[in-house]
Amino acid sequence: MGKTIVITSGKGGVGKTTAVANIGSALASMDQKVVLVDADIGLRNLDVVLGLENRIVYDIVDVVEGRAKLRQALIKDKRFPNLCLLPAAQTRDKEAVSPEDMIRLCRDLREEFDFIIIDSPAGIERGFKNAVTPADLAIIVTTPEVSAVRDADRIVGLLEAMEKEESKLIVNRVRTKLVSRGDMLSVEDVLDILSIDLIGVIPEDEHIIISTNRGEPLINNNSAPAGRSFLDIARRILGEDVPINMYTEDENLFTRLKRLIGWR
């Protein structure tokens, strides 16, 4: 029986879709069978970030409305044989799917996959309820900005009201230099306000922009700090005790080589 994880945030643009793509491919690279479900109907992005847009034939609404079988709508990622995508519909809206439909869908997916990762839309309306209702675990993504933390707090409150007990936090796009100058909220500041468990910290990393534009997950790129952080999150999801590590920008191949040969 698979585990259903929703990745949500309240605020838009904090990195939900990037987190879904990278955590999903990281888990798949660790021999887990993973399906990514795009619940952002009408504003689908996950397929683009994964570079699978041109392979969509059927989508989640087709499955819910019975025009396609689940198996037909799932797209296999050729780079990660264990990774599948169930894309959102672009020509419909959130009302096309109900929370009950999502529960049914995830029940079917559970039979075949170890992890079902749902990409939640921004906001707190129907689309959010669709994405969150079937989940066993909610991962909330925020950035160290007051507005994003405020929205994350609202989301934690809503999850509590829905009796979703297990929520974890990812603090995304942290810029160590700004934090040390006191110009950015630190991870501790964010945790102080939200008081939920931290599952990962992702540094600001320009590799992310390149990878999302190319449609290639970052985790294969060893020199990308964000990619390494996502791999750590995947290992924590699998139950490993991995300490939170703030990978830095200058930890590239060259500096690592320098460190290995002991030359500074």
Next chain:
Amino acid sequence: MGITVKGERNYLIIKIDGEVGEDDIENFKTQLDRNKNFFRRGKVLIKYSGESIPSSLLNRIITLLSDIEDVNIIGVFTENTMQNESSAIVIKRTLRSGQSISYNGDVVIVGDVNAGAEVVAEGDIIVLGALRGLAHAGAMGDRDATIYAMEFSPVQIRIADVIARSAGEVKNNPVPEIARIKDNGIIIESFPHGGIR
């Protein structure tokens, strides 16, 4: 200190604070004589700030009042009875953005009140955590209501009809503080050991 009289909604409240001397009683008597019409047919509450009111004092006040036509003493409250009278609700969790509590008594929150959350109380508000959201004490007009928090960084606080906005400064070492009305404005001061009064 002494004896003060004020009107509150449907009642006249005679407040006895601390030590009451002979001159306080004389003062009260002249006040009564001057404002006989004000007291006539009124409902009177006596509030005493100590634990129990000395019977000699109470007797003298009642005798003075009984000179006035149709005065109706409906109750004598001391600090003990006042505590029993007031009702409080205890919320044992953090109030998050978008969540709100309103209650017709005191509200105690064992947790934080985050920015975007609201607490509205007819009485006092006590936050055993950080107050970052909106708190409105004495919402039905009680200007004696107070707001207490272990860490005070609210966006805005209101007591009765007075509103105070945050100055926006960040405190590095937060201390417990209490807010109340003084001279028509809200003042926030650190909460002393052993409490206030």
